[in-house]
Amino acid sequence: MLTGGLIVVASFIYVGLLFAIAAYGDKRADAGRSLIANPCIYALSLAVYCTSWTFYGSVGRAATGGMGFLSIYIGPTLMAALWWYLLRKMIRISKANRITSIADFVASRYGKSQILGGLVTIIAVVGVIPYIALQLKAISTSFSIILNYPGVAMPERIGSRFFLDDNTFYIAMLLAVFTILFGTRHLDATERHEGLVAAIAFESLVKLVAFVAVGLFVTYGMYDGFGDLFRRAAENPQLHALMALGGESGSYTAWASLTVLSMFAVMFLPRQFQVAVVENVDERHLNKAIWLFPLYLLAINVFVLPIALGGLLHFSSGGVDADTFVLTLPIAQAQPWIALLAFVGGLSAATGMVIVETIALSTMLCNDLVMPLLLRAAGARLAASRDLSQLLLGIRRGAIVGILMLGYLYFYLAGESYALVSIGLISFSAVAQFAPAIIGGLFWKGGNRRGAICGLSAGFVIWIYTLLLPAFAQSGWLPITFLSQGIFGIDLLKPQQLFGLNGLDEISHCLFWSMFFNVGLYVAISLLRAPDAAERSQASLFVDAHRQTPAAGSRFWRGSASMDELSTLLGRFLGPERARDALADYARQRGIRAPDALPADPLTVHHAESLLAGAIGSASARVMIASVVEEEPLDIGEVIHIIDEASQVLAYSRQLEQKSQELQAATNELRGANLRLQELDQLKDDFISTVTHELRTPLTSIRAFSEILLDNPALPQEQRDNFLSIIIRESERLTRLINQVLDLAKLESGNTVWQANAFDLREALEESLNAMSQVFQDNRLRVESHWPEDVAPIVADRDRVMQVLLNLLSNAAKFCTPGTGHVRVMLVHTPEALRVDVADNGPGICEQDQARIFDKFRQAGDTLTQKPTGSGLGLAISRQIIEHFGGRLWVVSEPGAGATFSFTLPCLGVLDDAQKP
Amino acid sequence: MPQRILIVEDDSNILILLNFLMTNSGYETRACSDGPGALKAAAEFLPHLVLLDIMLPGLNGYDVCRALRAAPAHAGTRIVILSAKGRDHEIAMAQASGADAYVTKPFSTRDVMSTVQRLLASP
Amino acid sequence: MKLRPATQHGLKGQRLAALFLLGALLFNYPLLQLFARGDMVFGVPLIYCYVFSAWAALIGLMALVVERGDSNG
Structure with a gap:
């Protein structure tokens, strides 16, 4: 049923479909509505990594080596995680510098070296041509096998026919034509082939669908599912071994090195670089690709082991190459459509690889090997010819044909030999x-x-x-x-x-x-x-x-050029029309009306160079540009200077950031200080308000009682006397208060005039006691005093110290109960100061009041029914005075056990031995 | 039936003079010198008018005023606030607390008397 | 010159690098050997089960990091 004719027709239909998709994609790209602006398409195009080696060869490897085949798919999965750093950077650099191949990338990085470009090209070609041959072998083998339907027969030996009779030769030619048609339509400055990418993505889909279809068929069609298949395989000890990984440590090293190799391969195979970097339209597509591509790899590998085991079970007598199970199993089960689908899938896998790889290699050969040699050998003549773009295209096309012919040659000569089977890994090692x-x-x-x-x-x-x-x-x-x-x-x-x-x-x-x-x-x-x-x-x-900004490269260029020569040069290599268009675009970008008006400044020259690089590679572009412009070569110092400038700008902006942060911190501090000022303001307001109240209260009594006396002449004498004495008392209180407030104000503002003389504290004590003696007598209080015979003099303001003593003594008198009250005054000599204690046996002061009484206007004893005389300022003033002279004033007291007020004042020197008590 | 006046003032001299003024005019008076005591006395004495000082130990005068106003028993009681402070916002506070009049110290006895009589005369 | 804020992208990249290390550990000698002794689970070889499950899980994590990171950055 599957005749040769049907197969050929099916193949042509498939290829035709690819053509159509590619053409449509290119048309859409030209119209500006890109077909491939979809991250899924980008991810699918990356799956060109899976060639017929994956499609057929994996099963073969699984049949002999168990799960080891997976290492070359795990590697790319792991690498995908690092793409965020690696591939993103490569894409960005390539876009900025218009890099079009992996050789160009390496050459560009190391000073636009032509030698390096050539070396990379040679390595790539030598390493990859055998890989291409492998694809050709796959196509030819699968074609022969399916032609034998419904029989299952292995193909004849390769190389046994004359090449013109060999189908594979014509397949190779056909592939060359297809590649030329879609890879070299014109010299696009960015070397993008959008139609091709669309076709490749389609191919990836086809091979996945085909493989999964065969897998499903084998697992569920031929057997009863995974369980059944594995169970049957386990019964065979040889097969059972395949379901482990192998015990010798050797296989783990192989696993590890294959993983590493495949990590490098998925980055550096020319076809991978082409689809992943050069053909990338949007850097953000990378995001989806990072997980979609590994997912694809997983999906296409799920059924590998089942198919391998199924084939080994089915063809238990041997004689069927495990590599062909994907095709021969459906054939053996008389499933023509599935077999056809498998064939198309394999075809898809092989052609995808060949096309992309060939385009990539031909670009490299043209730009990095042939062009530099040509320029060197016949540079002058080339420069004279008017239109080189056709020459470049011709070189490319010739390279494509050449590569495919080399591939066929290798296939023809190597044939069945060992060399072909493991060549995939050898290619990996080359690009690594x-x-x-x-x-x-x-x-x-x-x-x-x-x-x-x-x-x-x-x-x-x-x-x-x-x-x-x-x-x-x-x-x-x-x-x-x-x-x-x-x-x-x-x-x-x-x-x-x-x-x-x-x-x-x-x-x-x-x-x-x-x-x-x-x-x-x-x-x-x-x-x-x-x-x-x-x-x-x-x-x-x-x-x-x-x-970097896109035009960063122009910073490193200095020189002079003429627009005429630049546009002529561009015209020569891009073709006159394309060059005109490109310059017009660029002029529009810069806001200049006519391309002729473009200034030949570093930016333009740089842009022209990158346009050229798209066509002939960055190394050659550099050479060509150098030939038409007068460049002032930058010496190393200037380059470093330019780089330094850039980093200086960075540093400045960082400094700026820092300064603004500091500004912010300072503002915050200021705000805090403002708040504190407002608090102090508030305190001041409170003080004034309190003083006002304290002044007005006695005034109220004075005025009111005066009015009463005036309005009630008939008051009894006793009451009149009482009221009058209140008036007098309150007047005194008022006077005292005013004096103290003024005093305190002067003390706090520092406007007091302090005297400082040496005087004898004992004398001051005696004097104050005398002054208070009347008060003590009136209250019937007992007074005691102790002080040593000789005391060192102190330096202070005598009047002020007297003020303190009187304040303490009058407080003591105030708080002692008349009759039983007892006041004790002591003078004690401590090593560096004199201490005075004034103790009373009054009600004492509770702990929370002990601090408060030194505050302004605070008085102890809120629970007293009689408001104590005094202003509440005395202790505050006393403390100010004592502290001014370097002393301390404090109280020790317990409720119910009296209070002892003490203060110290530093004294002059120590007593002579003779003077000590 | 003499009208009852409660005097709340912590300065003893002013207390004496206010007491004299009120009794001299024929009112029945009760005196106290702190906030909590004032509320208690008010509850017992049920005065027609309260002379209330602001600077009191314990509860401050505004709180006492508000507490008195809040109690339904004193709904008809007049409250006169006596204060040594006379700033605008204090007067506003007094009004906000529910006082009927505000007298600043030092006051004129005639002013106090006329205010008291006026307030007690109106229903 | 636009200074790219390093934090948002840096986190994605670092997370992915961590996943790379995780994968390197999961799919190499010590752990792999643990599962490679030819046992069967649910009728399926253990190694097969382990490799594909771990692989799928790793891909899932990578997808999570990449896709969810977008909403932040």
Whole structure:
């Protein structure tokens, strides 16, 4: 039923569908309504990572090695988590510098070095062409198998036919045509091929659907689900082993190195760089891709083990290559449509890889290998020709055909040999050599060109020696003794046991040594010499990419140019029409009406250079621009200066931030101080209000009683006398109060005139006691006094100290009960001061009042029915006076046990021995 | 039936003079010198008018005034606030607390008498 | 020159880097060996179960970090 004709027609329909999608995508892109402005499409396009190796080869690996096949999908999953740092930066840099291939990226980073660009291109081509051959093999094999439907037969030996009779040759040519049609329609300055991306995304979908369909068929169609399938497999001990991971530690090393390799591969394979970086339309698409792409990988791998086990169970007699299970199982079960779907899926996987990889490689070959050589060899002649854009396109197209032919050649010659089967991993190892130069270049400004060249070369050489040549030897192209005895018979140089390191599988072995020398030389040689001006400027553009503006590169250029020459140059390489359009766009961007009016300043030159770089690579673009402008090369000092300026601006703005923060803090402080001032203001208001009250109260009595006396002449004499005495008393009280308030005000404002004389405190005490003697007598209080014979003089204002003594004594008198009251005065000499104690046996002062009584207007004894005479200011004033002379005034008291007021005053010197008591 | 006047004042001299003034004019008086005592006396004495000083120990005069106003028993009682402070906002506070009149110290005895008589005359 | 606020994006990147480390641990020798002894669970090989579940969980976490981070930044 599945005739050859039907299969061919189906294939053509499928390819035609791809054409249609690609054409539609390009049309939409030209119209400005991009089809691929969707993050899901971007993520799907990344799945070009899965080639026919995934589609067919995974099952083959699972059938022999169990779960080990998964390591090359786990790696990209892990790498996806780091894309946030790595890939985002690469995308940003590539957009800013119009980088169009991985060779361009490396070359651009290390001072736009043509050598480096060429080296990367060579490594990429040598490493990847065998991988392309593998795809061709897959297509040819699957075609042969499905042609045999309903029989299951393995295809004939490759290379047994003359190539013009070989289907694969025509397949390769067809692929070349398709690639040319969609990869080289024009020299887009940004090298984006939107239609192609749409087609690739579609292909990824097709291969996923096809594989899952076969998986479902095998698991649920041929068996009764996962459980049934695994159970049956477990019964076979050989199969049972596949369901573990293998016990030797060797396989874990292999797992680990494959994981690392695939991490590098998903970044640095030319096709991956193309879809992930160059074809990226919006950096934000990366967000979805970070998890969608690993999800895709998971989905396409779920059924690998079931299919492998199913195939092994079904074709238990052997004879069917495990790689073909995806196709042969549906065939064996007489399912033509599923088989056809599987075939189309495999076709999809292979063609996707070939197309994208070829485009990427051809761009590299053209820009980084052929163009630089051409410019060197025939630069003058090239510069004279008017339109080079056709030449560039021709080179590209030729490169595509060349690559596919090389791929076919390799396929034809290597054929069935060992070389082809494991070539996928060998390719991974090749592109892994880019890792140190790129990752180092992204984060380390110290990496320089020489270091990169040496590291890359060393890694490449080691790769050739430890992987490629042994593969050739095992296919019989080189003597096998090369493997067992090393080159020239030197044991230490055995390719798979280099320097005696054995116990590793060949992939891990290569990975170890190549990275060892690659990274080692890269770092060591970079550190030998400081980077030059060009390298330093490029390094800062790359490493500091997050802080750059798009036109940052123009900062590092100084010189003069003419617009005429610039536009002529652009016209030569982009084609006159395209160049005109590009310049017109740029002029509009800068707000200039006519492109002719564009000034040939660094910004324009930089823009022109990047337009060129899109067409011929940054290294060649630099050369061409340099030929038409007079550049003043920046020396290293100026470059450093420019970089410094940038970092200075950063520093200034940080300082500014800091200053504004400080300003904020100062404002807050001011606010606090203002609040405190307002509080003090309030306190002052309260004081005045209290004083007012205290003054008005006696005034009230005085006035009112005076009026009463006036209005009531018939008052009894006793009452008249009583009222009059109240008037007199209140007048005195008022006077006293006014004096004290004034006194206190003077003391607090510091306007008092203090006298300071030496005097004898004993005398002052005696005098004050005498003054109070009448009061004591009136209240029938007993008075005692103790003081030593001789006391040192003190220096103070005698009158003021008298004031204090009188205040304390009158308080004591006030609070003693008449008749039983007892006042004791003591003078004590302490080492540095004299202390006076005035003790009474009155009611005492409770603890909370002991502090309050020294406040203004506060008096103890709210519970007394009789308001005590006095103003409440006495103790406050006394304290001021004592403290002014360096002393202390305090009270010790217990309710019910009297109160003792004490104060100290520092005295002059110590007593002579003769004077001591 | 003489009208009853409660005098609340903590300065003893002013208390004496207010007492004299009121009894001289034929009113029955009761005196106290702190806030809580005032409320208690008011409850017992049920005065027609209260002479209330602001600066009292314990409860301040405004609170006493408000407490008196809040009690339904004293709904008809007149309250005269005596204060040594005379600032506008204090007068406003007095009014807000429910006082009927405000007299600043030092006062004229004639002023006090006329205020008292006026308040007690009106229903 | 626009200074990019490092905090919001920095957190996403750091979380993703942490997930990277988690994945590296989950899918390597010590843990992997734990599950690789050929036992079956629910009729399915343990290693198969473990790898795919851990893989799916890791992807889920990555999706969470990336998608939810957007709403903050």
